[in-house]
Amino acid sequence: xxxxxxxxxxxxxxxxxxxxxxxxxxxxxxxxxxxxxxxxxxxxxxxxxxxxxxxxxxxxxxxxxxxxxxxxxxxxxxxxxxxxxxxxxxxxxxxxxxxxxxxxxxxxxxxxxxxxxxxxxxxxxxxxxxxxxxxxxxxxxxxxxxxxxxxxxxxxxxxxxxxxxxxxxxxxxxxxxxxxxxxxxxxxxxxxxxxxxxxxxxxxxxxxxxxxxxxxxxxxxxxxxxxx
Numbered sequence: 001x002x003x004x005x006x007x008x009x010x011x012x013x014x015x016x017x018x019x020x021x022x023x024x025x026x027x028x029x030x031x032x033x034x035x036x037x038x039x040x041x042x043x044x045x046x047x048x049x050x051x052x053x054x055x056x057x058x059x060x061x062x063x064x065x066x067x068x069x070x071x072x073x074x075x076x077x078x079x080x081x082x083x084x085x086x087x088x089x090x091x092x093x094x095x096x097x098x099x100x101x102x103x104x105x106x107x108x109x110x111x112x113x114x115x116x117x118x119x120x121x122x123x124x125x126x127x128x129x130x131x132x133x134x135x136x137x138x139x140x141x142x143x144x145x146x147x148x149x150x151x152x153x154x155x156x157x158x159x160x161x162x163x164x165x166x167x168x169x170x171x172x173x174x175x176x177x178x179x180x181x182x183x184x185x186x187x188x189x190x191x192x193x194x195x196x197x198x199x200x201x202x203x204x205x206x207x208x209x210x211x212x213x214x215x216x217x218x219x220x221x222x223x224x225x226x227x228x
Contacts, residue, residue, distance in 0.1 A: 039063065053127050071167045168210055
């Protein structure tokens with residue numbers, strides 16, 4: 001393997017970023033090309049440095065000032081469309097099976113739970129497999145993913161509805177017209193996506209739909225409290 005695999009790390013905890021980087025820097029075939037805490041930094045990094053594998057925590061802030069969750073269910077498909085050689089491995093403490101399924105259906109290559117120490121210690125091997133087009137889920141994540149595929153409750157919302165609600169959670173002040181611009185679809189389509197999601201969830205407005213979807217483990221969980 002002559003060409004090094006370029007890895008970017010996005011996580012809200014500096015200690016986690018440095019921990020991953022420490023493991024990976026021991027592998028001569030891997031280069032840690034970018035380390036980030038906020039979603040807005042990721043888009044700049046992808047435009048600046050060719051990235052082969054992105055290690056992504058699903059629960060990070062949009063920016064230091066915008067303490068809303070980064071809408072990864074919307075952005076994973078867009079990143080893969082813009083950067084066809086990009087591979088995405090989610091590493092998260094969250095083990096809601098609906099979230100794991102949504103992430104995988106959005107196009108991620110794998111999902112590892114942060115308490116799966118054996119996989120994290122062998123992270124270099126996982127990354128090399130994913131960089132070559134492989135798919136990897138840690139044992140616990142794989143079990144939940146398989147259960148999700150057979151669960152009717154996890155099929156409640158379509159990927160497009162989950163994407164729309166994920167954006168609504170990230171940008172609570174946006175109008176449906178602004179959400180449609182983010183999704184690059186017609187305004188009327190977004191309104192239909194949201195209204196049908198409300199009906200399926202048994203709620204009457206956007207805030208209630210976001211809360212219900214989070215409670216069911218279908219979209220990114222509530223963001224962590226600001227550091228003191």
